[in-house]
Amino acid sequence: MLGRPPLGRVDRGGWMPASFTQEERLLVGRGIHVPNNSVAIGLHLLGPLDVGALERAVAALVARHEMLRSTFPEDPAGCRIAVTDGRDITLRRLPAFGGVEQALAALAQAAQVPFDLAGGPLFRATLARISDAEHILGLTLDHILVDGLSCQILQRDLLALYDRETGQGPDLSPLDLQFADYATWERAYLRGEPLERLMGHWRNALAGIDAIPASGLTDPDAPAGRTAGLALRKAAIPTDLRDALDRTARAGRVSLFAVLSAALKAVVHGRRRRLRDDDAADVAVLGSLSNRGHRAMKDVVGYFATPTVLRTNLAGDPTLAELATREAQVVFGALCHQEVPHALITRELSPGQYGIRHRFGQADVPRYINFDMAQDWGAALRQPARLRVRTARVPVSEVPRGGLRLIAREKADSLVLEFRYRTDFYGAPWAETFLADYVRLLNLWPTRPSSRLSELGL
Known part of the structure; x- marks a missing residue:
């Protein structure tokens, strides 16, 4: 960590500027949207599901992780990232299906709908009901928001928040930092001698x-x-x-x-x-x-x-x-x-x-x-009560x-x-x-x- 700028909380009023220097533009990363560059996560839920608690857990997950509320507005001067309030992200419920294969096919079809990077939202939660005791939850995101470990974090936190909403578990510890803080740190660090060394x-x-x-x-x-x-x-x-x-x-x-x-x-x-x-x-x-x-x-x-x-x-x-x-x-x-x-x-x-x-x-x-x-x-997934x-x-x-x-x-x-x-x-x-x-x-x-x-x- 020697010689690196500190990693800390940044101003949420405008943490990613609308314009960049030429050097900074090179650090932006993927700027080309791929219509089917989507990540689809499926969770098979067996048992009496409290759908209201799941809706609240999804809302809490969106509130917890800023990237789920992020969009990438078009700007002729460069790349800009905006964080919304996330109110337009809600749990969508599909009609009942006759079996798992039909439910998964419907979730796959829903996941194929391309994301609008500029307008968002870039995260969707969809619940497919098979019976009162069997559901499949689909979480779909544009890959620009998450990597593989992030997908594991989302599953872990969502199930923990569901436990909290059903009164079966404690609240999660708050996050001190968000990806925005890292992005700002990275832009400050990757220049001059550190960039040349790497x-x-x-x-x-x-x-x-x-x-x-x-x-x-x-x-x-x-x-x-x-x-x-x-x-x-x-x-x-x-x-x-x-x-x-x-x-x-x-x-x-x-x-x-x-x-x-x-x-x-x-x-x-x-x-x-x-x-x-x-x-x-x-x-x-x-x-x-x-x-x-x-x-x-x-x-x-x-x-x-x-x-x-x-x-x-x-x-x-x-x-x-x-x-x-x-x-x-x-x-x-x-x-x-x-x-x-x-x-x-x-x-x-x-x-x-x-x-x-x-x-x-x-x-x-x-x-x-x-x-x-x-x-x-899969074997290590949290198992909420019931x-x-x-x-x-x-x-x-x-x-x-x-x-x-x-x-x-x-x-x-x-x-x-x-x-x-x-x-x-x-x-x-x-x-x-x-x-x-x-x-x-x-x-x-x-x-x-x-x-x-x-x-x-x-």
Whole structure:
């Protein structure tokens, strides 16, 4: 924290100015609205629901978190954020449905209605009734408001506020700071020497590649003429293997994330070698960092997370243990320099790619590969009195950006892999064999950490 301006409460009368200097405009972040860039959260509520208490809890949630009341008015001079009183955000009730699938389909349809960034509101709460003892609550937000951790905070706080409104729980501790305070701090900090120091790391780390690097993976047998769409393949890593991977990671003084990420890069490396790619050993993957270095921000809703490029050199035929160490060093470097937004890195290092992931058919997006590790918070959800709550997937269409995405979801008794691929770039056989190679490598990793990549048949 040395040399950083203090993080404190700012004036709510106009905390984000209507105009910026040229340097400040580069720090604004996403300024292009994607009509279906929506986040949909589903909560399956079983038991006698107090709908009036839920309505009050939603209102209290909106009052608690300023970002739920925020809009982004158009301004020719730059970007401006306004905070409303939130009175136009209420719980919408849908008619009764005959079952869960019908209710989820209706919530998905409601979630597809695009948000007006300038006019708002950018948060909607919709309740679908199945019976007196079964409901599904849908929370839909524009992604500009929230990151993944924010979605978990919203679910936690809403259920706690419902308990409060039914007289079954205490009030939440007030928030000392809001995302606006962080945004103001960030604008003050990311300039001059601090900005130059952070950018210096990324200039070196990404020298010679794009800020949104292409994966180099192609499927020569991909079906021709298919429209852009997403398909999903899943694989479960059982508890004993997950625990063995975790022990192997600790023995090598690295994280499980580093092992899983290194394994992905080893598979990418093998595929690119088969394609006779001269740069097969230079593997760059897009990931995401939480960017919540300030403890005061741990309970705050906002878009803190930032994409990051994790670039690793697999040259020299390293052992699996050596590869995990290299990956851990790359991840550590990214964590130490995560305060500079990826949008700013892209604007400087690859200006032609700035905003490209959100242009939606107006520009060719590189076929990048994305890796993330996430926790399944469904089992840890608060259970209000007389209710049983579990997560429910609202089946909204996902934006088919890039080409490939691997998500490792930590569950209570396993690790579930979700491999998503664009159907206009890759066929199902290619995706299935890629995921199978990845799973096979994870099975080998705990017993063969001293094996070199060339010995693994990738």
